[in-house]
Amino acid sequence: MFEFAWPWIFLLAPLPWLLRRLLPPAPSGEAALRVSFLAELEGLAGQRARSQLPGWRRQLRFVVLWLLLLLAAARPQWVGEPLPVPTSGRDLLLAVDVSGSMDYADMRWEGEEVSRLTLVKRLLGDFVEGRQGDRVGLILFGSQAYLQAPLTFDRRTVRTWLDEAVVGIAGKNTAIGDAIGLALKRLRLRPAQSRVLVLVTDGANTGGELEPMTAARLAAEEGVRIYTIGIGADPRQAPFSSLTFGAGLDLDEPTLRAIAERTGGEYFRARDRDELRAIGATLDRLEPVEQAPTQARPAVPLYPWPLAAALLLSLILTVHGAWPRLLLELPQRRFRRRP
Structure with missing residues (x-):
């Protein structure tokens, strides 16, 4: 179906006529000879100068040009048949x-040793892109919690933001409670049965203003299910350099497990990539919530056609107006004597 996105643009059609009527004529800057009896001379000749067309015929080409520009500005488009948009799914935040x-x-x-964040990026990136029909968002937290990507169907962009995350961007500490609190602010307005938070951390709560269990209680009241993932190798399996920094020793598994149980979720211990992938299989078992069905109609823009026609007509008028002057100047240039 053909339609205009901005049909009100056609209200500007009389604008050139109004400007011509209201504004004073611009001075030409050239000397002119005024003859008071020019009309009598034309009457004696019986005709007007043949070099000038009637007024409406001279202005017609500019009227067509103006209408073509208005047609392009009104954004003509061809709208197709309605197509269903996937709105049956979960609202999932990844912290x-x-x-x-x-x-x-x-x-x-x-076969290579990688950092914990690198493993999270590689495995959970695929998990994010596979959430067909889900709204996915991303929270990054350290000493503070920040919403990096709001809930959106654009899962590829969310994965890009995850891939670009760097260690220490939100501080050196771990504010688990604040991350849960920020997720609640974003999920509380969504349907009650579709609110899911996946929390990935390798330590205990060492920062922020909100206690993790207090945040878990609020999440349970709001119907937000939290799936917690404790990441990090066992101390006996970690490299010596990591043991020096206490790898795997700071993880507060009891608190993470309590958060998951309080909100109806599950706790996962991710010692390797296989255990980290288990969270995706569990979320796939969740029943999606039927939300209000929506439809979208694809629109093909058609404005380039009248815009191209206006450009072509402008070029023709420019060349046509300059051609007689060039013909008159050519003999003068050819026979002009050099000094």
Whole structure:
């Protein structure tokens, strides 16, 4: 179906005529000879100068040009048939710890030792892109919690923000309670059965203003299910360099497990990539909530056609207006004597 996105643009159609009527004529800057009896001379000749067209015919080309510009500005488009938009799914926020300890290289990926945050990016990135029909958002937290990406169907952009996260960007400490509180602010307005928070951390709560269990109680009251993931290798399996910094020793598993149980979620211990992938399988078992169905109609823009026609007509008028002058100047340039 053909339609205009901005049909009110056509109200500007009489604008050139109004400007011509209201504004004074611009001075030409050239000397002119005024002849009071020019009309009598034309009457004696019986005709007007043949070089001038009637007024309406001279202005017609500019009227067409103006209408073409208005047509392009009104944004003509061809609107297709309604297509369903996937709105049956979950509202899922991913809260990732980016404190200093996430830089410990005690995880393994394809035979290489990688940092904890690197493993989270590689595995949870695929998990985010696979949430077809879900709104996904991203929270990064350290000493403070920040909303990096709001809830959106654009899962690829969320993965890009996750891939670009760096250790220490939100501070060196771990504010688990503040991360949960920020997630509640974003999820509380969504349908009650679709609110999910996935919390990934490798330590205990060492920062922020909100206690984790207090935040978990508020989450339970708001119907937000929290799936907690404790990441980090066992101390006996971690490299010696990581043991020096206490890798795997600071993880507060009892608190993470209590948060998950209080909100109806589950706790996962991610010692390697296989255990980290278990969270995706569990979330896939959740029943999606039917939300209000919506439809979208694809629109194909057509404004380039009248815009191109206006450009072409402008070029034709420019060349046509300059051509007689060039013909008159050509003989003068050819036979002009050099000094």
